[in-house]
Amino acid sequence: MSYQPLLLSFDEAAVLAEELEKNSLLGRGLRRDMAKVKAYMDSIGIEVPTKQGEAGGYEHNRHKQNYIIMDIAARLFLITKNDMYRDYIVTILTKYAHVYPELEDNTSRDSNPPGKLFHQTLNENMWMLYASCAYSCVYHTLTDDERTLITENLFKPMIHMFVVTYGKDFDIVHNHGLWAVAAVGICGYAIGDQESVDKALYGLKLDRTSGGFLAQLDNLFSPDGYYMEGPYYHRFSLRPIFLFAETIERRQPELKIYEYNNSVIKTTSYAVMATAFPDGSLPALNDSSKTISINDEGVIIATSVCFQRYEQNDTLISMANHQQDVWIHTSGAALSTAVSTAKKIKPFSWGSIFLSDGPKGEKGGVSILRHRDSEEDDTMVLLWFGQHGSDHQYHSALDHGHYDGLHMSVFNRGHEVLQDYGFGRWVNVEPKFGGRYIPENKTYCKQTVAHNTVVVDQKTQNKFNTALAETKFGQKHFFEVEDTKLQGVSAIIEDYYDGVTMQRSILVADIEEFEKPLVIDVYRILSDEEHEYDLPFHFKGQIIRTDFDYSIPAKLSPLGADNGYQHLWKTGEGKVEGSALVSWLHDSSYYSLVSTAPKGGEVIFARIGANDPDFNLRAEPAFILRQSGSNHVFASVLETHGYFNESIEASDGARGLVSEIEVLAENADGTVIEIKTVTGSVYRFGISNRSTGEQSNEHTIPASHEVFSWKGAFSEL
Known part of the structure; x- marks a missing residue:
């Protein structure tokens, strides 16, 4: 036949x-x-x-x-x-x-x-x-x-x-x-x-x-395989890619579709998989569902076919073991056998990675730092600085971009700690605006304040203008992951706000004294003019304590009139100076974020849901660090600590070790921060602010009458 x-x-x-x-x-x-x-x-x-x-x-x-x-x-x-x-x-x-x-x-x-x-x-x-x-x-x-x-x-x-x-x-x-x-x-x-x-x-x-499958494969993805719309729409693209590619391979094998464009099908599949959080969920970059994960049908197909067509590696076996599924296909059979015969399968991890964005990899990207401890618990930090996830030149449907340059997400102990809201949509729920994107997707979810990145003067990046945003993208400053005890990434965005340059540097420091790696966040802002700077952190859980006094309003009111602030209830506020601590409990873990406030400032507590007459938005908490000035550095350290189990009435380590963080020095060469603990320990870290080509030079930063020296992009001093 x-x-x-x-x-x-x-x-x-x-x-x-x-x-x-x-x-x-x-x-x-x-x-x-x-x-x-x-x-x-x-x-x-x-x-x-x-x-x-x-x-x-x-x-x-x-x-x-x-x-x-x-x-x-x-x-x-x-x-x-x-x-x-x-x-x-x-x-x-x-x-x-x-x-x-x-x-x-x-x-x-x-x-x-x-x-x-x-x-x-x-x-x-x-x-x-x-x-x-x-x-x-x-x-x-x-x-x-x-x-x-x-x-x-x-x-x-x-x-x-x-x-x-x-x-x-x-x-x-x-x-x-x-x-x-x-x-x-x-x-x-x-x-x-x-x-x-x-x-x-x-x-x-x-x-x-001008069109067709080959043109799609040539133009949709960066050289590292990243898709401009983000992981949510990227994983949706995997199904047609693999179903068509597998059909082509069987009907027209002379096209060698799996080898096309330097095996772009493999590269782009790995790019999706490599962004996944340790629980398998995919980061909510741009319009994204918070429930989409590597258990998606397209990713399951990709895992099976990549295992058969490209390489039979342990990570794909770990992926399939996590998915507990394979494609009903010969490729799925091969992967199923590999899972059944494997002696030991560890949780999947793609390691620390940088994925470039843009058709030539020239438009920033996303950096992910990963650390696995002796208990095989993964800490993952994501820093986003790619191109705006929309392009009106192609099609009106290509409008899923968010205004979130230098957004950060953090994951450990099985869940997202500092999170992205994702999209505003009730998929296929007809009573909720026909199951389409709700109006609040534009008025809140896409706005900068809905993300964990700095907002200037309560405005949204790039004036909430898609065409303007499409001309902007971040640049990688450094990405250093060779030392698993001290990994770091830094990126820069310019003129997302007129006359303002921002550099965000994140270190993941595995220090013996602490239960989990510290996530050190140094957000540097340069401007010739005075501004109000807000740095929001969106978290899940219950506030446990602070080291400053705050007041709770008798009557709730929105934080602002527009740019997403109109959807945030102000639930509390407190004046801070020097250093500020906010600690919360989520699931069985305590988290403490300690931040600098050298000139005095505010911590504002907020909850999503203001001006939401149809109850479209999820009522989730956040707190905002507010400072005013021209040049400024937000330095923060996130500590994971302790254990809580309500069912057996157990709580241990509810107070973290970090007591204070301070910026000791900051100039064009570098930034030096100091972290103090309740045990008397002092940790100092230096971050290079020099251009990429100069980071191999030795830097000296005068601070507090001392001279700190280091080589490379960053260091523990």
Whole structure:
């Protein structure tokens, strides 16, 4: 038989059948899928809605579940040879083919044009992609009349919609564009339409540059594989990339798609995986859900295929062990076997990394410092300074950027300690603004004050102007991770506020006296004019203590009138001078952040939720360090300490060791800080402020009548 299914040959399916009774990741996955399909068939059966419904409503979800179940059932048919799965797919595809030509277009409330099944063609792309894969699995069982009906009434009209009716969107370099080309290409292979395949591969002009899959792979990612919209939309792009790539490899192996552009498919997959927090969740850079993790279907597929197509390394095995899942595919079988036969699997870690941003890696990036202790607990610190995650030149849908240059996130003891809010959206929850991005996504979530970075004069970076922000990006100052006891990263942004330069340097210092590594944050601000500087820290948990007095207002009021401040209730404030401590409890751990306040300032306690009449925002706490001046340095140290267990009424180490932090010296050469503890210990750290090319020189900084010397970008003195 010359025709083979797109992603799984008949011989491969027979091999996978041997896993059905095994207690392996693949075996459990197969049995899970069998139960899922049976439950759907028993409860829903064949249902093809022909009326329009709410975006994200019943009809939307029924069409979505139909393509998901078709895809799963198709592979189960090949593996089990049970005609029940085949009959379901043929019946439902035939029913869609009968009604599709007569369906009216939906009404789109989004920038994405509507389809006949969904309110966005994006969802229609996804439906056709998976339906085409299912069709290829039952193709050999169909009569000529059935093939003609499904091809002429269903798939060809859908292709026409994508490449003709909405052809202007087909070649956009964007995650929506990836789904469009993958859907058309996979459908073209399934129905033997090479002309459509070529358009999907090379663009409507067939020039390989203005559009198509190859152009997407050339232009979407930085040399390190990072995607400008951030991990949330990046992981969404992995599914079409791998499903199309695997189909191309099987139908046109001469293209060597997995080797294309220096194996960009591998590079960009690793870039997503390497940003993950130790619990598997992905950082909320730009518009991002806080719940998306490496358990996402696209990342699971990528983990399996990378293991088979690129390299069988221990980190991918650790990833699969964390996911407790593999793709139901020969690549998943290989990874499942590796997990089953591994002697010991440690928690996954991609180590400390820097990922450049921009098509040539020239637009800043994201730095991640990781430290694993003897208990295999990971501390991770992320510093963001890449390009704005939007580009209005491509498409209006490419508007997910946040104004958060030099944002910092911290993770340890199993959760995010200093966090990013993520996006403002109730996905597919129709009563909440149609399941779309809520208005507060712009008025709060994208604003600078919603992130852990400095706000100048209560304004948002780059004047909350997307076109202006797209011209700005940070620069890596240094990234030093060779010494696991003392790692550091530093980055600079300029003119995100007129006339203001900012440099943020973060050290992760593993010092014997402390339970966990200290996270040392030195935020340097240069300006010729006086400003008010706010440095917010968004945390989870309950305030335990401070070392300063504060007052609580009798009546809540917003912190400001705009730029996100209108959504923050002021819940308390206190004057500080010299050094300020705020300590809180989250889960079973205590955290203390000690910060400098050399000229006097304020600590403002806040909670999200003001001016939110529809209760769209999560009521989460934050505190803000407020200082005024021209040049200024915020120096802070975050200490993780102690243990709390309410169920057994146990609390230990509720007070941290750090008592004070001070900036001893600061100039164009460097910044020197001093950390004192309640035990009498004194720790001094020097950070280079010199340009990158000068950091190998020896620096001398006069401070407190002493001279400190060090070489390199930073040092413990």
